[in-house]
Amino acid sequence: MTQKRHLPPAPAVAGRVLDAGLDLLDRQILDPDAVPVSTVDDLELTTPDDLEHLDPDSPPIIESLLTGPILLTRIFGGRLPDSRFIRIPWKVVADPGTVVRVGVAADSLDASWTERWMRDHVIARIPGGRHDPE
Amino acid sequence: MKGIFAVALGVLTAIGGFVDIGDLVTNSVVGSRFGMTLTWVVLVGVVGICLFAQMSGRVAAVSGRATFEIIRERLGARMALANLSASFLINLLTLTAEIGGIALALQLASSIEPVLWFPVAAIAVWIVIWRVKFSIMENVTGLLGLALVVFAVALFFLHPDWSALGSQVLLQPSPHTDETPATYWYYAIALFGAAMTPYEVFFFSSGAIEEKWKKKDLAQSRLNVLVGFPLGGLLSLAIAACATVVLLPKGIQVESLFETALPVAQALGKIGLIIVILGFVAATFGAALEVTLSSGYTLGQFFGWPWGKFRRPASASRFHAVMILSLVVALGILFTGVDPVQVTEFSVVFSAIALPLTYLPILIVANDPKYMGDEVNGRATNFFGLIYLGLILVASIAAIPLMIVTGAGA
Numbered sequence: 010m011t012q013k014r015h016l017p018p019a020p021a022v023a024g025r026v027l028d029a030g031l032d033l034l035d036r037q038i039l040d041p042d043a044v045p046v047s048t049v050d051d052l053e054l055t056t057p058d059d060l061e062h063l064d065p066d067s068p069p070i071i072e073s074l075l076t077g078p079i080l081l082t083r084i085f086g087g088r089l090p091d092s093r094f095i096r097i098p099w100k101v102v103a104d105p106g107t108v109v110r111v112g113v114a115a116d117s118l119d120a121s122w123t124e125r126w127m128r129d130h131v132i133a134r135i136p137g138g139r140h141d142p143e
Numbered sequence: 144m145k146g147i148f149a150v151a152l153g154v155l156t157a158i159g160g161f162v163d164i165g166d167l168v169t170n171s172v173v174g175s176r177f178g179m180t181l182t183w184v185v186l187v188g189v190v191g192i193c194l195f196a197q198m199s200g201r202v203a204a205v206s207g208r209a210t211f212e213i214i215r216e217r218l219g220a221r222m223a224l225a226n227l228s229a230s231f232l233i234n235l236l237t238l239t240a241e242i243g244g245i246a247l248a249l250q251l252a253s254s255i256e257p258v259l260w261f262p263v264a265a266i267a268v269w270i271v272i273w274r275v276k277f278s279i280m281e282n283v284t285g286l287l288g289l290a291l292v293v294f295a296v297a298l299f300f301l302h303p304d305w306s307a308l309g310s311q312v313l314l315q316p317s318p319h320t321d322e323t324p325a326t327y328w329y330y331a332i333a334l335f336g337a338a339m340t341p342y343e344v345f346f347f348s349s350g351a352i353e354e355k356w357k358k359k360d361l362a363q364s365r366l367n368v369l370v371g372f373p374l375g376g377l378l379s380l381a382i383a384a385c386a387t388v389v390l391l392p393k394g395i396q397v398e399s400l401f402e403t404a405l406p407v408a409q410a411l412g413k414i415g416l417i418i419v420i421l422g423f424v425a426a427t428f429g430a431a432l433e434v435t436l437s438s439g440y441t442l443g444q445f446f447g448w449p450w451g452k453f454r455r456p457a458s459a460s461r462f463h464a465v466m467i468l469s470l471v472v473a474l475g476i477l478f479t480g481v482d483p484v485q486v487t488e489f490s491v492v493f494s495a496i497a498l499p500l501t502y503l504p505i506l507i508v509a510n511d512p513k514y515m516g517d518e519v520n521g522r523a524t525n526f527f528g529l530i531y532l533g534l535i536l537v538a539s540i541a542a543i544p545l546m547i548v549t550g551a552g553a
């Protein structure tokens with residue numbers, strides 16, 4: 010360490026800065042009634058035209074939160090066919106805090122289809138399944 | 144008046160809910176083989192569970208996030224998945240042990256083979272989880288578990304040589320035993336694992352959300368933990384002391400809950416035996432409920448499913464499906480003819496191995512102002528938290544080598 014290297018100052022940003030890896034990935038996704046939808050298992054970004062030389066004026070933006078089987082390919086590697094992607098479009102995200110809040114009901118999203126399937130085919134059919142505990 | 148009642152109820156359920164099959168078996172095995180020489184481990188374990196249960200409850204109440212959500216957010220998906228696999232397997236093992244424990248306790252009461260009690264116990268656990276409200280479930284099993292106080296009463300009626308018991312606590316190792324140092328340390332880890340089992344933290348933090356704790360409930364929860372758990376620890380020590388007084392001199396090996404109950408029967412006769420069996424059933428049943436719920440909590444929180452008993456089953460369908468499956472698997476394991484007592488001994492040691500991955504993220508998030516605001520850990524809590532993390536790490540690393548060297552404590 011002979012000389013302190015001066016880094017160029019960070020560009021000014023409008024609004025809040027989120028670290029996608031730290032503040033988005035693996036967070037819980039809740040709907041307006043605080044019903045869990047899923048977790049942020051991965052993110053889908055727009056692909057810039059020229060991957061070699063990124064244009065600082067039009068950086069990649071987040072298109073959607075991904076969930077479901079994508080988690081396994083994120084951990085173990087490999088690629089999912091596009092048909093297996095479960096997307097939550099970024100435009101329904103209301104507030105990315107310690108949890109990611111979306112503005113639409115959990116039941117209206119594809120992300121919770123397994124919950125509905127298990128409810129309709131198994132749990133709701135067992136006596137008492139639709140009642141509050143006493 | 145209502146306030147005092149609530150405080151007393153909380154403390155009493157914490158005492159009654161502290162002891163589970165792991166504590167019952169391990170303490171009486173240790174008492175019958177090592178006397179009171181491992182008392183210090185119970186004390187260290189109780190302080191540890193107080194510290195981390197309290198911390199996880201505080202994190203849940205302030206941030207609204209339960210332990211496994213935090214584990215995933217802080218360790219990342221990969222490490223959290225490894226942790227989930229380990230915790231879930233240990234949970235299954237513990238569940239098997241608890242259901243087996245219910246059956247063994249009912250066998251004492253009825254002399255009907257445990258094999259016939261396994262399905263009865265599992266179905267009873269499921270019905271309670273399916274239909275009974277969280278607070279009622281907690282309070283009833285906790286209060287009935289207080290019947291285990293009979294061990295402390297029995298100890299007085301056995302008229303032990305108190306100074307000899309006391310000197311065993313301080314003198315290391317006990318003059319009575321010819322156990323090797325390796326088995327001594329193996330059982331030290333087993334006792335530590337029994338006191339600090341991870342499911343207790345999953346259950347405690349998720350329970351805080353089930354009961355909708357807010358910041359103002361923290362004082363109450365702190366009191367429950369800081370008074371209830373140490374008194375529960377005293378119950379564990381009373382079990383060990385009873386075994387030390389009655390089983391150790393005669394060289395009786397603990398092979399089932401019968402030997403655990405023997406000192407009480409000797410001291411107090413039939414009445415004592417009835418009370419102790421009631422205590423066994425309540426303690427193992429209560430723990431079986433907590434462990435079953437924990438298996439749903441861990442998976443639900445990792446994958447972001449709706450979970451919790453405050454929702455009706457149809458609104459937390461995958462959560463309930465996981466719990467039903469866990470019970471079925473535990474039953475399957477029991478029907479292979481394994482000895483529930485041995486399953487218990489393994490489950491507490493494996494618990495010790497998985498501890499660091501559970502407790503580290505709690506400590507990290509308890510210091511994160513984004514989650515905790517101004518309720519972050521104080522310096523003293525962090526100091527002790529770090530010391531315990533060191534202890535937990537050592538225990539976790541030493542567990543498997545000791546298990547191999549001692550032939551699982553044989």
